[in-house]
Amino acid sequence: MSEPAIQPQGHIGIRPDKDTFLAEENPFEAMMERFDHAAQLLNLDPGLYKVLRNPEKQIIVSLPVLRDSGELDVYTGFRVLYNTSRGPAKGGIRFDLNVTLEEVKALAAWMTWKCALVNIPFGGSKGGVVCDPTTMSMAELERVTRRYTASIIEVLGPDSDVPAPDVNTNERVMAWIMDTYSMHHRHTVTAVVTGKPVEMGGSLGRREATGRGCMFVTREALAKLGMSLKGARVAVQGFGNVGSVAADLMAKEGAVIVAVSDKSGAVHNPQGLDIPEMLKWVKEHRQLAGYPKGEQMSKDALLTVECDVLVPAATENVITRKNAPQIKAKIICEGANGPTTAAADEILEKKGIFVIPDILANAGGVTVSYFEWVQDRGGYFWDEDTVNRRLESIMVRAFNEVAVTTEKYKVNTRIASYIVAVDRVAAMHRLRGMYA
Numbered sequence: 001m002s003e004p005a006i007q008p009q010g011h012i013g014i015r016p017d018k019d020t021f022l023a024e025e026n027p028f029e030a031m032m033e034r035f036d037h038a039a040q041l042l043n044l045d046p047g048l049y050k051v052l053r054n055p056e057k058q059i060i061v062s063l064p065v066l067r068d069s070g071e072l073d074v075y076t077g078f079r080v081l082y083n084t085s086r087g088p089a090k091g092g093i094r095f096d097l098n099v100t101l102e103e104v105k106a107l108a109a110w111m112t113w114k115c116a117l118v119n120i121p122f123g124g125s126k127g128g129v130v131c132d133p134t135t136m137s138m139a140e141l142e143r144v145t146r147r148y149t150a151s152i153i154e155v156l157g158p159d160s161d162v163p164a165p166d167v168n169t170n171e172r173v174m175a176w177i178m179d180t181y182s183m184h185h186r187h188t189v190t191a192v193v194t195g196k197p198v199e200m201g202g203s204l205g206r207r208e209a210t211g212r213g214c215m216f217v218t219r220e221a222l223a224k225l226g227m228s229l230k231g232a233r234v235a236v237q238g239f240g241n242v243g244s245v246a247a248d249l250m251a252k253e254g255a256v257i258v259a260v261s262d263k264s265g266a267v268h269n270p271q272g273l274d275i276p277e278m279l280k281w282v283k284e285h286r287q288l289a290g291y292p293k294g295e296q297m298s299k300d301a302l303l304t305v306e307c308d309v310l311v312p313a314a315t316e317n318v319i320t321r322k323n324a325p326q327i328k329a330k331i332i333c334e335g336a337n338g339p340t341t342a343a344a345d346e347i348l349e350k351k352g353i354f355v356i357p358d359i360l361a362n363a364g365g366v367t368v369s370y371f372e373w374v375q376d377r378g379g380y381f382w383d384e385d386t387v388n389r390r391l392e393s394i395m396v397r398a399f400n401e402v403a404v405t406t407e408k409y410k411v412n413t414r415i416a417s418y419i420v421a422v423d424r425v426a427a428m429h430r431l432r433g434m435y436a
Contacts, residue, residue, distance in 0.1 A: 027106035027316055033342045035109070038418035041409055048426055055105055057081040061151040063129065065143045077148045079127040081161055082108035085428040088159055089125030090115060090194075090366060092166025093173070095144070099128035103316075110337055111366065113421035114359040118398045120370040125161050127152070133168045145173050149180040156181055158191035158377065164369050165195040171207075175200060191376035194369035203372035205387035206365075210335065211245025211313075212388065213364020215253065216395040217356050218246075218309055218333045224403065225330060225354060227308065230254030233270075235307040235329070237261050237299070238314030239288060242335045242362065244279060246311055251275045259297070259305045261314075264289035266302040303327060312339035319344045327353065334358040349412050357414040359421065360398055367394050 032053065039049050063075040078101055081089040091111040104126045112124030129148050133141055155161045156177075165174055174193040178200070181192045190201030198204060205212070219229045232255045236247045239262040247257050256272040264287035267273060273294055281291050303310065303319065304326040312318050313335030319327065324340075324347035332348065333356045334340065340348070340355065348355055368391055375381045382390075398420075405416040 026102055027338055028102045030342050031106045031109055031338065034414060034418050035422065037415050038422045041419060042423055044426060048429055051429060052422065052425060055080050055082045055108060056084060057155065058101065059152055059155065060101065063144060063147045063151060065140065065147055067140055068137050075129050075131050075144060077129045077151060078104045079152045079155060080104045080108040080125060081155060082124040083112040083425060084123035085425060085432060086116060086123050087121035088123065089161040090122035090369065091125035091127065092164045093127040093169050094167035095129050095131050095133045095169055096167050097130060097132050099130045104128050107337060110359055112425060113418060114363050114366055116421040116424040117359050117417055118363045118367050118394050120367060122370060127163060142176055145176040146180045149177045153181060153184055156192055158189065162373060163193050171195055171197045171202060191373050194372040201376045203368055203375055203387060204384040206368045206372055207241065208245045209368035209391060210242045210362050210365035212249055212391060213367065213395050214246040214311060214333050214335050214361055215249040216392050217361055217399050218250065218331065220396060220399045221331050221354055221356055231256065232309055233258045233307045234309040234311060235259040235302055235305050236311045236313060237302050237318065238336065239282060243311060243313035246313060246335055248275050248279065258307055259302045260288065261299045261302045262288045266297045266299050267291050267294035268297045268305060269294040309333060311335050317341050321347060324348055329353060331356065334361045337362065345414060355413055357417045360402055360417050363398065364391055364395060367391055
């Protein structure tokens with residue numbers, strides 16, 4: 001069931017009432033609730049408000065793919081370009097059974113605000129294919145990837161739309177996309193995707209970038225609260241690329257990682273977990289389940305464990321009105337996209353929890369993707385120290401801009417992040433004018 005259209009009220013349209021149940025179920029409307037708040041505070045022009053509240057382009061494709069068995073299956077693929085006023089669209093591609101157009105729209109909008117917040121010259125996009133990659137062979141995954149790429153190829157390109165890895169996709173998938181695009185264009189185009197293998201134009205530091213960015217902004221948030229990362233107790237939900245890297249880097253800076261979880265369960269040790277050892281365990285066993293050096297606990301219980309910093313780095317909508325009252329962390333660093341619902345936000349704010357919102361916390365990935373795109377286009381590649389140093393500079397600057405905006409508008413950090421981002425995208429539209 002779709003939500004009724006927003007009705008004009010005052011200078012711009014706002015919701016006549018907050019349907020929080022719907023907002024918690026619909027990722028696009030949950031994200032847009034935050035956008036609406038920022039737009040009101042910016043006194044955004046009604047026409048520009050309408051432009052920014054709607055995606056530029058939504059593509060749905062059917063993908064006939066031959067399975068290894070000889071059976072022909074048809075998958076559904078999506079690609080949404082939300083806004084390209086600041087530059088080429090940028091956004092990941094996910095392979096998952098739960099991919100929907102509403103989710104892809106929300107993620108494309110998030111990418112728009114994320115790129116604007118860290119002030120890199122990209123717009124936002126996202127894509128996905130409805131499939132279960134765990135049931136598919138490598139050859140089948142390659143056929144799905146190449147068919148999907150060919151089906152949306154008219155929007156792809158270094159100057160128009162640049163994909164990256166996301167849920168259940170990786171640098172191998174990006175290599176297939178780059179090759180498919182290059183074969184259609186009859187020459188190699190490395191800058192059409194980011195998150196590629198380093199050997200074919202990928203950037204050093206890209207794989208660790210999102211987790212490293214989480215570490216940088218967590219350090220800044222702790223300092224703002226008069227605390228240090230050294231000795232801080234950290235719980236990490238999700239031990240995939242983002243969560244494992246964030247946990248590892250924070251531990252190296254002296255943080256005590258007290259709990260970690262993945263799909264198979266959670267491990268808790270108030271004295272601190274040995275992250276390098278856990279990384280080896282997961283590499284060997286492909287999951288945390290069975291790790292012996294810690295107390296086993298439920299994945300849900302991890303969110304409410306005693307800690308200074310909670311890093312939700314798994315999926316959307318894990319912090320809700322149901323569990324938000326029990327959260328004990330002083331800081332939440334959102335490594336995942338949309339882990340906190342709008343209803344939970346209000347509870348966390350009343351509790352005085354400092355939230356580093358997703359569009360800031362996990363922007364390290366797209367920032368180094370931007371570095372990769374720049375390096376590909378220039379044909380000149382940087383060493384890893386240069387990548388990490390420039391990433392730190394951008395993340396710290398963005399954190400400080402959000403902190404200043406928080407004070408100026410007397411709002412929480414999430415709304416402040418949206419104010420900075422929406423204002424930058426709106427400014428570009430004002431400068432460019434409207435093509436008619």
